[in-house]
Each structure stands twice: as structure tokens, then as C-alpha cells.
Amino acid sequence: MSTQSSALPPVASVKALLANEHAQGSDVLVQGWVRTRRDSKAGFSFVHLNDGSCLNNIQLVADQALPNYQNEILKLTSGSSIQCVGTVVESKGKGQSVEIQVKTIEVMGLVEDPDTYPIQPKQHSYEFLRSVAHLRPRTNTFGAVTRIRHAAAQAIHRFFDEQGYCWVNTPIITASDAEGAGQLFRVSTLDLANLPKTDSGHIDFAQDFFGQETFLTVSGQLNVEAFCLAMSKVYTFGPTFRAENSNTSRHLAEFWMVEPEVAFADLNDLAHLAEQFLKSVFSDVLTHCAEDMAFFADRIEPEAITRLEKVIESPFIRMDYGEAIKILEASGQKFEYPVSWGTDLQTEHERFLTEVHCKAPVVVVNYPDAIKAFYMRLNDDNETVAAMDVLAPGIGEIIGGSQREERLDVLQKRMAHHGLDAETYRWFLDLRRYGTVPHAGFGLGFERLLNYITGLGNIRDVIPYPRTPKSAPF
RNA sequence: UCCCCGGUAGCUCAGCUGGUUAGAGCGGGUGACUGUUAAUCACUAGGUCGUUGGUUCGAGUCCGACCCGGGGAGCCA
Numbered sequence: 001m002s003t004q005s006s007a008l009p010p011v012a013s014v015k016a017l018l019a020n021e022h023a024q025g026s027d028v029l030v031q032g033w034v035r036t037r038r039d040s041k042a043g044f045s046f047v048h049l050n051d052g053s054c055l056n057n058i059q060l061v062a063d064q065a066l067p068n069y070q071n072e073i074l075k076l077t078s079g080s081s082i083q084c085v086g087t088v089v090e091s092k093g094k095g096q097s098v099e100i101q102v103k104t105i106e107v108m109g110l111v112e113d114p115d116t117y118p119i120q121p122k123q124h125s126y127e128f129l130r131s132v133a134h135l136r137p138r139t140n141t142f143g144a145v146t147r148i149r150h151a152a153a154q155a156i157h158r159f160f161d162e163q164g165y166c167w168v169n170t171p172i173i174t175a176s177d178a179e180g181a182g183q184l185f186r187v188s189t190l191d192l193a194n195l196p197k198t199d200s201g202h203i204d205f206a207q208d209f210f211g212q213e214t215f216l217t218v219s220g221q222l223n224v225e226a227f228c229l230a231m232s233k234v235y236t237f238g239p240t241f242r243a244e245n246s247n248t249s250r251h252l253a254e255f256w257m258v259e260p261e262v263a264f265a266d267l268n269d270l271a272h273l274a275e276q277f278l279k280s281v282f283s284d285v286l287t288h289c290a291e292d293m294a295f296f297a298d299r300i301e302p303e304a305i306t307r308l309e310k311v312i313e314s315p316f317i318r319m320d321y322g323e324a325i326k327i328l329e330a331s332g333q334k335f336e337y338p339v340s341w342g343t344d345l346q347t348e349h350e351r352f353l354t355e356v357h358c359k360a361p362v363v364v365v366n367y368p369d370a371i372k373a374f375y376m377r378l379n380d381d382n383e384t385v386a387a388m389d390v391l392a393p394g395i396g397e398i399i400g401g402s403q404r405e406e407r408l409d410v411l412q413k414r415m416a417h418h419g420l421d422a423e424t425y426r427w428f429l430d431l432r433r434y435g436t437v438p439h440a441g442f443g444l445g446f447e448r449l450l451n452y453i454t455g456l457g458n459i460r461d462v463i464p465y466p467r468t469p470k471s472a473p474f
Numbered sequence: 475u476c477c478c479c480g481g482u483a484g485c486u487c488a489g490c491u492g493g494u495u496a497g498a499g500c501g502g503g504u505g506a507c508u509g510u511u512a513a514u515c516a517c518u519a520g521g522u523c524g525u526u527g528g529u530u531c532g533a534g535u536c537c538g539a540c541c542c543g544g545g546g547a548g549c550c551a
Binding site: 019035036038039040041044045046048057059061077078091092093094095096113114116117118119120121122123124125126127128130131138183231235241242244245246247248249251252255257258288336337346347348396397398399400443444445446447448449458459469471 | 475483484485486500501502503506507508509510513517529531540543544545546547548549550551
């Protein structure tokens with residue numbers, strides 16, 4: 001907004017105008033993009049302008065006496081950019097309290113070919129909008145998503161800050177495969193057409209940029225544990241990369257993850273934290289984005305607001321993995337995948353627990369050792385680990401976490417059992433050698449959280465530029 | 475990666491068991507009308523029916539291959 005000269009009145013956001021923060025009778029400068037234009041042959045046009053500051057538009061009333069009325073204003077179509085100087089006045093029409101009586105409209109950019117401008121004032125399919133990801137922020141839905149994404153991120157930082165957590169920026173480039181599972185994206189500056197080889201015929205990564213094999217991180221957890229065992233309460237919030245060939249509405253190759261890690265905490269503390277965290281973020285979003293949330297409730301998911309309120313009000317249901325298995329076995333449901341102790345919960349099982357049995361988020365704890373990661377703390381029964389999953393209706397696993405194995409000897413055994421190289425994880429083991437303490441942490445998929453908040457069904461619609469297998473346009 | 479479904483105008487879709495010049499709504503243009511609200515009405519322009527082989531007298535329609543998209547599953551957050 002640097003186009004303002006001293007001759008122009010102060011810039012007013014649409015949000016501030018509609019909130020009556022500018023007195024009627026005062027002159028303002030409004031800048032934004034045209035949503036619709038309707039002409040009255042009585043001699044003026046209505047231009048609805050949006051600047052992204054809020055869901056609604058400000059109505060500009062432009063009289064035909066304006067010098068550029070015929071050759072510019074009547075050519076404004078959806079998507080055109082303008083800045084307008086005018087007076088805030090009470091609206092004579094219905095549907096808005098105030099509007100702008102135009103003094104001047106300066107056209108910054110017309111839409112070159114209105115016939116092919118993709119964004120129209122109508123319902124578009126999400127698939128189509130993904131193909132115009134550079135223009136979809138101009139729709140009501142993606143404007144609302146963008147504001148809610150921002151508000152949720154702020155709410156997350158605020159929650160942790162108020163609880164005394166430090167935000168730690170763990171590296172995006174890593175040398176270790178954090179969990180011994182999952183496909184990684186390689187980071188390399190080697191010439192793919194002419195790879196250097198060692199004497200034994202393998203690729204010589206010593207000649208690569210970092211002098212060794214490197215990848216994009218799949219989790220900041222291992223790195224942040226080190227800071228946890230110094231700062232006590234820490235969290236990461238940043239991009240994460242998985243090269244899995246996952247083609248679902250719940251997976252991205254590049255997504256954002258929140259990972260708190262707490263020292264002197266056990267699984268119960270962690271489950272409590274997860275519950276407080278979700279409730280706080282939901283509550284924050286509901287108060288800060290009331291208008292956008294009302295839009296989602298109206299257009300996307302009727303329960304969008306009420307289900308968040310329900311989550312905020314009611315205690316999370318906590319159950320043992322063993323208990324969950326018993327409930328599923330006794331359910332009388334026909335599952336495609338049979339349920340028995342020792343198998344991982346399938347999507348259909350999670351859905352039954354959250355959507356049918358509990359009708360609320362469920363925290364499942366203490367999973368069998370065999371189906372969980374090496375760093376999770378072995379329980380005294382020697383067959384389960386102190387892991388937890390928070391399952392949300394309609395989304396599935398929204399949070400996955402555990403108490404970490406803090407005992408050096410037990411961790412070493414578990415790593416050997418998982419076939420991990422102790423040398424690679426030497427620094428991670430050091431943390432158990434030098435002043436180890438019980439600690440616990442979880443990972444939350446930020447986009448999955450946004451899916452749950454907005455009611456949008458596809459994860460590609462809550463991130464600005466989705467990256468999925470075979471797809472990284474824009 | 476597996477299983478389903480789909481690809482027709484700028485967008486959203488219709489097009490029945492293959493049959494002559496491929497339709498509608500919205501959007502665009504023109505005009506009428508109106509303090510309008512995704513305005514309304516009339517007229518108008520706009521399509522190599524995803525690509526490519528094949529079957530057929532004839533293919534948007536049937537078959538094969540490929541590409542792309544969606545839904546579900548696995549993997550997970």
C-alpha cells in the first residue's frame with residue numbers, strides 16, 4: 001500500500017470500514033479487487049470491493065458524472081484492481097450499513113480478458129480452483145481459509161508462549177532419517193547426469209555439498225529433544241517433507257507440523273497438554289475468526305462451529321489401546337480389516353471409535369510395542385509403549401505422540417531391535433547419557449487441524465500451494 | 475502403490491441402448507430495466523467432446539493404451 005501520496009486520505013481496510021471504525025462523512029482511500037459490478041441506468045454503478053481483510057466486501061457507489069465512468073468504471077469486471085477515494089456514508093440500500101460514495105476511482109489493473117478470468121462470483125469446484133492456485137485466494141472460501149490458517153498459527157504460538165514454551169527452529173536439511181521409516185527427499189548439488197563414484201562403485205557423497213548424504217526433514221522431533229533437555233518446554237512449528245506416494249485427501253508431500261516436547265513429563269501430562277492445546281486453539285479461532293467460521297458453517301460444514309464448541313466444552317475421552325480393541329471387537333461391526341490385540345488401528349476402526357462410539361475426539365494410549373517407533377518409552381508390561389494418538393471425527397489421526405524412552409540401555413536395545421545404526425544416533429543417545437530425564441512430546445499436522453476447523457474435506461485446500469505426488473505447479 | 479469414478483464452451487453440468495447442424499445455466503459482449511445485493515429480462519459470441527490407436531456405413535457415446543483429476547485404501551501428521 002505504498003501508492004498513497006500526501007494528497008490522499010488515509011487507507012481504510014474493508015474490515016475497518018464494515019466495523020464502523022471510520023466515521024460517516026469522513027473521506028477514505030480503499031484499495032482492492034473488484035468482486036462484482038452492477039450498473040443502474042439511473043446513472044451510477046455499484047462496485048463490490050474486497051481487499052482480503054475480511055470476508056465481506058465494501059460497496060462503492062460510482063456516479064456517471066465521474067470523468068472515467070464510461071471508459072473505465074463500466075469496464076470493471078471481476079478481478080480488476082482499483083483504488084478509490086470516497087466518503088463513508090450510510091447505505092441507502094439493504095445488505096450493508098455503510099458504503100463509499102466515490103469521488104475518484106483509479107484503475108490499477110483491468111482484467112485483460114474477462115471472458116477467461118477463472119474466478120467468477122459463483123460456486124467453483126475445488127478441483128478447478130487447485131488448478132488456479134495463484135488466483136484462488138480471491139475467492140471467499142480461500143480468503144477465509146487463509147485468514148483462519150493465520151489465526152490458528154498465531155493461536156498456537158500464543159498458547160505455547162503463555163505456557164512458557166520456547167519455539168525452536170529445527171533444521172529443514174538433515175542427515176538422519178529421523179524415524180527409520182518413511183521416504184525422504186534427497187538434498188544434493190551433485191550433477192545427476194554425471195555422478196561421482198567411489199572406488200567401490202557407489203555414489204561418492206563426500207563430494208556432495210555437505211560431504212555426506214542429506215535429506216529434507218521428516219520431523220524435527222529428534223533435534224528438538226536436545227533443546228527440551230535444556231529448555232524444559234519447547235516446540236517446533238515448520239515445514240516437513242515426506243516422499244511417500246500417498247494419494248489421499250489427508251496427505252501432502254510438504255506440510256507443516258507442530259511438535260511440542262516437554263521435560264519431566266509423562267504420557268498423562270502429554271495427553272493433558274494435547275487436550276488443553278486443541279481447546280485453546282479452537283477457542284481462539286472461534287473468537288478471532290467468527291465471521292469466517294460462520295461462512296464455513298453456512299457453506300461447507302453445518303457443524304463447523306458447534307463441533308468445535310463441543311470439543312472445547314467436553315473432556316476428551318481417553319482409552320487404552322486394549323480397551324479400544326475390546327470396544328471394536330464387541331461392536332458387532334463388520335470391518336474390512338479384522339481387529340485383534342497387536343494390530344494397528346485402521347482408518348475404519350478410528351472412524352468407528354470417534355464417529356460412532358464416542359462421537360468426539362478420542363485419545364488412545366499405550367499401543368503395542370511392535371507397531372510403534374523406537375524412541376517411544378517401553379511400559380512396565382514390556383509389551384506396550386507409552387504412545388498416544390488423538391483421533392478426531394472426520395479426520396482421523398490429528399496428533400500422534402509419546403513419552404520418550406529416556407533409559408539408555410532400554411533405548412539401545414530398542415534401536416538394535418529396529419535395526420538402527422547406533423553411531424548415526426550417537427548424539428541422540430548422548431542425551432540419555434548426560435542428565436537424562438523423562439520427557440514426552442507429540443506431533444500435530446497443522447493442515448489436518450485446519451481441515452477439522454474449517455470442515456473442508458481435502459488437505460490440498462487448506463495450504464496455499466499443495467505439493468502432492470506428480471503435482472507441484474506454481 | 476492398489477481399488478473405484480471421472481475428463482464435453484471461461485466455469486458448473488446434461489447428452490438415454492452409437493445415427494444428421496453437440497445443449498443449458500452461470501460468466502463475457504450488446505441492449506432494456508432497476509438503490510442494486512451471485513439483480514432481472516432479451517439478443518449474441520464461444521466447443522479438435524483429455525490424448526492416441528481400434529471396432530463400425532457412422533463414435534461425445536463402444537473397446538485398448540496412455541495422460542490428468544477426484545473418491546476410498548495403505549503409509550502417516
